[in-house]
Amino acid sequence: MSDNPVNSSVNEIPYECPYCDTAKIETTATAPYVRGFILAYVLGYKSYIGCASCVRKKVLGEAGLSALVGWFSITSLIINPFLIIYNLIQGLLVRATPEKAARKLKKMGIPLNRETLTTNQIGYILAANMIAADGKVDPKEVRVAEEMGEKIFEDFDEASLHILLAEPERMPPVGEVAKLLKNQISEDAKKQIFNYLTAIAYADGHVAAEEKAMLAQVAQAIELDLNSLRNDQGGGSPAG
Numbered sequence: 118m119s120d121n122p123v124n125s126s127v128n129e130i131p132y133e134c135p136y137c138d139t140a141k142i143e144t145t146a147t148a149p150y151v152r153g154f155i156l157a158y159v160l161g162y163k164s165y166i167g168c169a170s171c172v173r174k175k176v177l178g179e180a181g182l183s184a185l186v187g188w189f190s191i192t193s194l195i196i197n198p199f200l201i202i203y204n205l206i207q208g209l210l211v212r213a214t215p216e217k218a219a220r221k222l223k224k225m226g227i228p229l230n231r232e233t234l235t236t237n238q239i240g241y242i243l244a245a246n247m248i249a250a251d252g253k254v255d256p257k258e259v260r261v262a263e264e265m266g267e268k269i270f271e272d273f274d275e276a277s278l279h280i281l282l283a284e285p286e287r288m289p290p291v292g293e294v295a296k297l298l299k300n301q302i303s304e305d306a307k308k309q310i311f312n313y314l315t316a317i318a319y320a321d322g323h324v325a326a327e328e329k330a331m332l333a334q335v336a337q338a339i340e341l342d343l344n345s346l347r348n349d350q351g352g353g354s355p356a357g
Contacts, residue, residue: 130143151187151192156190177204177205187201237273308341314335
C-alpha cells in the first residue's frame, strides 16, 4: 500500500487556475529569491499553483525579476546567480503534475471535491494566508483570528487554522487563494469572510498599506461588491 496521501489516479483538479482563470489547476512550484538592500538582504520563497503554462511563466518571471533587482548586497551577489539558474531550470521543466498539485491543495486545507468546501473552511484558508502574508505568524493576528472567528462563524475550529499556519512562508498570496475559491462563496459569505480578514488586518490597531492592498486584492478576487458592504456597515469602509 502506498504512503502517498493523495490518490495517484488524480487526473483533473476541479479548480480553475488563479492566473488565467480558464485552465484547471495541474501543478505547483516554489521559487526561491533573494533581494539585496545594500547592508542587508531578504531570502524568501514564492509559491505558485495553477495550470502548467501559468506556473512556468511565474517561475521564469521570478528568475527575470531576480536578474534585475536581486543584486544589491554582498550576500545577494553571491546567492542570486544560483537562484536564477535554479528557477530557469525549474521553469523550463514545469509540466502537469496533478498529484503534486493535489498534495499542495490538501496542505492548504482545500479538498479535491470542491462541493465539500464550507464557509468555515474558506474562512480558515484565507485567514491563514492573511496572517502569513509577510512570511511570519504574528501572535496578535492569530489571537484576533481566533476571537473573531468564534464570533463570526458557527462551530469555529482553531485547530484547522493552526494546521494551515504550519508553513507560512510557502503559502501562495492570499489574493490568488481567494480567486481560486471565489466560485464557492455566496454573496453573504463573501461579506462575512471579508469582515473577518479586515479584523485580522486591524489586529495591531493599524492597517499597513500592504494590508489595505491585500484586502483590496481579496475583494477583487472574490468579486465582492464593496459598495454593498459599506452600505451594510452604514457607510464605513472596512479597508479604508
